[in-house]
Amino acid sequence: MSAPRCPGRAPAFTAWLDAFFAAYYRSRPVNATFIGVHAFDDRLPDFSEQAAGDAAAETAALLATLRGLPAEPLAESEALDRRLAEGVLLIQQWEDRSVHFHRGNPCVYTGEAIFGVIALFLRPFAPLADRVEAAIARMARIPALLAQGRANVLRAPGAWIDRAIRECAGARAFLTGGVDALIREHGLVDLRLRQTAGAAAAAFAEFAHHLEVELTPRATAEYAAGGDALELLVRHGHFLDEDPRALAAAAAEELAAADGYLTAHAAEFGARTWREALAQLAGRHPTAEQYYGRYTEIWRAARAAAETHGLVTWPEFPIRYVPQPEWARGAAPHLYFLAYRSPAAFDRLPAVDYLVTPVEPGMPPEEQTRRLRAANDSVIKLNHVIHHGGLGHHVQNWHAFRAASRIGQVAAVDCASRLAMFCGGTMAEGWACYAVDLMDEIGFLEPLERYAQRHTRLRQAARTVVDVRLHLGLFTLEDAAAFYRDRAGMAPDAARAEAVKNSMFPGAALMYLAGADRIHGLRRELAARGGLDLRRFHDRFLSFGSVPVPLVAAAMRQEPAHVLSE
Secondary structure, three states, rough: OOOOOOOOOHHHHHHHHHHHHHHHHOHHHHHHHOOOOOOOOOOOOOOHEEEEEEEHHHHHHHHHHHOOOOOOOOOOHHHHHHHHHHHHHHHHHHHHHHHOOOOOOHHHHHHHHHHHOOOOOOOOOOHHHHHHHHHHHHHHHHHHHHHHHHOOOOEEHHHHHHHHHHHHHHHHHHHHHHHHHHHHHHHHHHHHHHHHHHHHHHHHHHHHHHHHHHHHHOOOOOOOOOHHHHHHHHHHOOOOOHHHHHHHHHHHHHHHHHHHHHHHHHHOOOOHHHHHHHHHHHOOOOOOOOOOHHHHHHHHHHHHOOOOOOOOOOOOOOOEEEEEOOOOOOOHOOOOOOOOOOOOOOOOOOOEEEEEOOOOOOHHHHHHHHHHHHOOHHHHHHHHHHHHOOOOHHHHHHHHHOOHHHHHOOOOOOOOOEEHHHHHHHHHHHHHHHHHHHHHOOOOOOOOHHHHHHHHHHHHHHHHHHHHHOOOOOOHHHHHHHHHHHHHHHHHHHHHHHHHHHHOOOOOHHHHHHHHHHHHHHHHHHHHHOOEEEHHHHHHHHHOOOHHHHHHHHHHOOHHHHHHHH
């Protein structure tokens, strides 16, 4: 957690890691809230010239001190944390210089500002009165943060400006109608909440005007982070040995193989193309009356199947599929508003709410049908249950929060616009993708769902190709969107949104395929020794926390075979 640990055999490193986390939470107060560290709930990030300079100096000092620590006997988890922390700091130094973050991306400011407030209402980690007080304090700081955005971001890629404008619209929706809904729902009478929200909404309106009138005319088309940045992220974030170009080449081969399989087997479902075959999934959906209960019904079936086949120790970690709250509905379509957001590592609430798209009486019939088709039985099963709310992220999060690695506990927590630490990606997304494959192995997927999972594999490969080519300057943003549309079968709007997200976070899109492939590879390698027990293998694998899969694999290869045997 955020409290200092007993120094044990490595007092110098323990003290250093305490200082590392203290600096992390202090400079990233919104991340701290999402992680469950609440000492900074009244604050927002400070990107002023003075604060940014102080933060960069602190990062450099932490890195220098780490490299000068005396030799000490480190436990396995401490050795992992030492490597991971160095990578976090090296990546932070690049981000501090890069135009992809606070120096050139207006979305950094809109995302941190609005989710700094929303984070306080997503879960009841403290009495409502305390969270309202923190929200008032954070809303009062929004004008200053957005003013820093105007001062720091003098030019930006057009797609990032457009996304920031949409986020301003979402923020204003929350700060007006959303806050009104919170006031009604909870009977709040503190006039400061409405007044401060109004001032924050006005600041977002002013920032949107600045983006539209002043920044848009200076928009660029420069999205590539460059080869050096991509290499840094792959080596010191994901801890992969492969060159990014090699990763993209392997992914292109995988994409072609998946496309060939899907094309060859489309006729088995009475279709001419794989797009036609997959379109059949939308017709298999619950009725409006069955809709909410269907999530829990499939979740229970998935858990029972996993336990029957001895896949993993499935914890008592209750999840509730509930409608997206009224206060979020006007804002959510414009924001990075996740249905399943990783629970806070340190809040440990008795249950986690999974916020599903509402389908309710009084809704226009055509809209109701559209939502039911989008959240059909297979989407509920593959995405909302297995990948996110069940064996995938939810089970992995429970194990991560109890890991010995302090970085592994928190790295994959979802924050305002991305994971808390880049290094959590291959484990979080790799495991979630692997989990669906695992449920397929035990026969939990129907034939068309198994076919759809091959298409998911194709999309994972496409993400890797786009990630590398875009940031090496081999793809324009339009090329990336077209690739998703033409090769992965994504709708035009979804394809562009995915490409924009990839452009903002270099190295992140390749973590799905890289993580899942390396879990499969490790399992095959250890199974070749004979006698591998799946539950023991998966429990041990997850016990490392949200740590890069290559580092977990290296550690598990050194362990005696009998540790994972039946």
